[in-house]
Amino acid sequence: MNIYLNPKESEWDQILQRPRFDTSSLYDSVSKIISDVKSNGDEAIRRHTETFDKVKLDTLLVPAEEIEGSSARVSEELKAGIKEAHRNIKRFHSKQLCPDSFEETTPGVKCWQKTIPIQSVGLYIPGGSAPLLSTVLMLGVPATIAGCKEIVLCTPPSADGSVSAAILYIAKLLGIEKVFRIGGVQAISAMAYGTESVPKVNKIFGPGNQYVVAAKQICSRDSVAIDMPAGPSELAVMADESCVPAFVASDLLSQAEHGPDSQVILISDSMKVIEEVKEEINLQLVKLPRKEIAAKSLESCKLIQVKDKQEMVRMVNTYAPEHLVIACENYSELAAMIYNAGSVFLGNYSPESAGDYASGTNHTLPTNGWAHAYGGLNMDAFVKKITFQEISKYGLFNISASVIAMAEAEELEAHRNAVSIRMKAE
Amino acid sequence: MNIYLNPKESEWDQILQRPRFDTSSLYDSVSKIISDVKSNGDEAIRRHTETFDKVKLDTLLVPAEEIEGSSARVSEELKAGIKEAHRNIKRFHSKQLCPDSFEETTPGVKCWQKTIPIQSVGLYIPGGSAPLLSTVLMLGVPATIAGCKEIVLCTPPSADGSVSAAILYIAKLLGIEKVFRIGGVQAISAMAYGTESVPKVNKIFGPGNQYVVAAKQICSRDSVAIDMPAGPSELAVMADESCVPAFVASDLLSQAEHGPDSQVILISDSMKVIEEVKEEINLQLVKLPRKEIAAKSLESCKLIQVKDKQEMVRMVNTYAPEHLVIACENYSELAAMIYNAGSVFLGNYSPESAGDYASGTNHTLPTNGWAHAYGGLNMDAFVKKITFQEISKYGLFNISASVIAMAEAEELEAHRNAVSIRMKAE
DSSP states (O other): OEEEESOOGGGHHHHTOOOOOOGGGGHHHHHHHHHHHHHHHHHHHHHHHHHHHOOOOSOSBOOHHHHHGGGGGSOHHHHHHHHHHHHHHHHHHHTTOOOOEEEEEETTEEEEEEEEEOSEEEEEOOOSSSOOHHHHHHHHHHHHHHTOSEEEEEOOOOTTSOOOHHHHHHHHHHTOOEEEOOOHHHHHHHHHHOOSSSOOOSEEEOOOOHHHHHHHHHHTTTTOEESOOOOOOEEEEEEOTTSOHHHHHHHHHHHHTTOTTOEEEEEESOHHHHHHHHHHHHHHHTTOTTHHHHHHHHTTOEEEEOSSHHHHHHHHHHHOOSEEEEESTTHHHHHTTOOSOSEEEESTTOOHHHHHHTSSSOOOOOOTTGGGTOOOOOGGGGEEEEEEEEEOHHHHHHHHHHHHHHHHHTTOHHHHHHHHHHHHOO | OEEEESOOGGGHHHHTOOOOOOGGGGHHHHHHHHHHHHHHHHHHHHHHHHHHHOOOOSOSBOOHHHHHGGGGGSOHHHHHHHHHHHHHHHHHHHTTOOOOEEEEEETTEEEEEEEEEOSEEEEEOOOSSSOOHHHHHHHHHHHHHHTOSEEEEEOOOOTTSOOOHHHHHHHHHHTOOEEEOOOHHHHHHHHHHOOSSSOOOSEEEOOOOHHHHHHHHHHTTTTOEESOOOOOOEEEEEEOTTSOHHHHHHHHHHHHTTOTTOEEEEEESOHHHHHHHHHHHHHHHTTOTTHHHHHHHHTTOEEEEOSSHHHHHHHHHHHOOSEEEEESTTHHHHHTTOOSOSEEEESTTOOHHHHHHTSSSOOOOOOTTGGGTOOOOOGGGGEEEEEEEEEOHHHHHHHHHHHHHHHHHTTOHHHHHHHHHHHHOO
16 A cells, blocks of 8 residues: 655646556457457357366357256345345436437428437356356346347356356346357457357447457457446545545455456545554455455555545546545535546445445446546447438428538538439429 | 349348458558657657648647638638538537436435536547538537537648638637647547647547548547547438439439448339439439549449338348438338438438538448447537445445345455445444
8 A cells, every 4th residue: 555645736647547458469369269250150169168268068058947947046145135236226227218309400400319229239247256247237237228139148157167047047037048158259259240159249248357358349340339448447535534444444445356456546635544544454454355366456555645625526537536435524515526437436325335236326337547538337338329300391491501501612512412403303 | 333133131241241441451550650649749740740741830729810710711601501500400419418317226325327528529620622611510519518628629731731711610619729730640649648739638539531540449449539430431222212313313422422432322112213313323423523433432332122111121220321311201100110320311301411511410420330339429429427326324224235145146255344344333
């Protein structure tokens, strides 16, 4: 943990700098797998799965019976927890749907915008010892609310070829039938280009390691849209003396345990808070099963004292954290000044982990400073908006001078002609 | 022009195939310019401008007096046309703003989503003999409605170092003060990384040649968001015997004159329509100043007869055109079945050029099949949505079992602890 005392504003960029992760060095090796899957389909997937996941697969699609039977293999507590989270995520995301807009911009010129679900989407859920079951909810719930016709889910198989029962249980809950036991670059390639078993999708969502990230970037050049650029997870906490240092420490640790490259920052106007949080981190850290990962991440953790609340806000907007906890007395007032952050947690009883799982907000959020330009995943990501226009002859007459003048200025005579030929008609 | 009679559905992909444009072969040369601008700032911009635009620049920023004086150099007709288009584009885009959403997902758990303008955006406007002045409106109007704090506009200088008066006039109309006489890769690099003169922006919008497209792709990996992938412009027309062949021909030609790689497709259930449109194209083509460009594009033009309306709709949804004109009697009914297209023009009096300039819809649309996943540019592109949550102790209690069960299943003990430590507190 590194403590900074009242750093000058000119030093902020340096202090807040993130580690650079450039996946382009992986492009060659990743591109080879992509081309292989593109050319050889399922056979290539089986080959790469044997190499990377150490398992020989027969069918890639998880059979309906296995999905059906998953419920018996998930504890009642977890099922209840999943249902509660599902309900809240569904509620919040349903509210995000925006009515279609209509405007008669000029008499006879009717324009409107219609929201249409992306027809086919692919959800990638990383595996490992503890599969990210919450991510199935975070991606699957908005996809089903949007009405995407086809939802494909890929997740890597474990060594015996099986897939996490909790993931299957959630797939069943959401009505997702096309679950494939495929991981890594081969999963992204399969969804991007389609194979005998796996349908080609229009957009791929979901987190993954740097190979998965590189594969998404490469495939997004020519074949498939992707959710957003990805980087290591981040948390910034703004805390004043109204905070509970033990709570703040628990939030910083919950971020740190994600991985050794997690970014953890505390910004406070009180040295007392910084000292107490630091102490609490050390107390809580030793009890964690993932303490080695968290300790590694904490090496680059920054505890920054600034002179006042205004400076706290400015620093956060400069950094643009993925997650922001505001543990300050006047949190509403401060929240109103934040314009660069992914998701904001207010007060002493809004831990980041609530939003990671069950409060209703999405946990797929912009990392690595992308919060300057992107919001988190929401309903907009699963739909597209098509514009329509219906113009009467009178309407076209009303805007004809404008179209003609501008087409002339752009030296596009045929554009002009498409209007004038209609004006000349009986 | 190539005529296809009742092609089998299995042949559609082949017939509708687009030319492949892979800009990655340009990445090396483009990356060099980007690195140069990143390291050497304004000096590098001046050097590349001298090479590519054949002009030695003094200041890169267009002086306020030049913007102010632009009005005198634009014809009254064009100014009136611009104002009319501005009014319509502003009306339609203002309607697209969506109210912020709020939901108490569980008692004590309040979640909301707030729309916030992207703070700084860069607009790229290509130059050439006839600068794309309409694009200044299409990008600048939503940026100003969104409330983006900083709007930077780059456009290449002509040989005497000047910038199109019409572009400056529109900049003035929209209150855009930061106009730079910079084009090509050097403009994209300057806005992506910032230089002594040019501010770094969060997102870059606008069309350009393949070098500009490659530069946007490269910079979007690590520094800046971009609007959408770009390809040659496209138009598909669905026409039945209610259409006016001369009108349809004028629309196809207005697309064809954009460039030799423009994609032009007519789909009809009537061979009579196809023959008449073909004849009309030949009649109208010879009169066009850009007839050589249009003729080149028409070489790959496809006139496709299909058996009925259902097949027309299916073919369009397979192709996912940037622009779609529906010149059919029951156009409303057919429009309701379209789910893959950028912008749709209904009936005989809605030419594509109306939407290119003045009806109110945006002309920045997904090409190259990207309409499968993307809609056209709209207000969403200039804002981001930040989620907030405010949870009371009671609210956290209500979702605590869910968070704890899911955190346990994901083996993230510190996530669990962030909730349980709060539940244990007095």
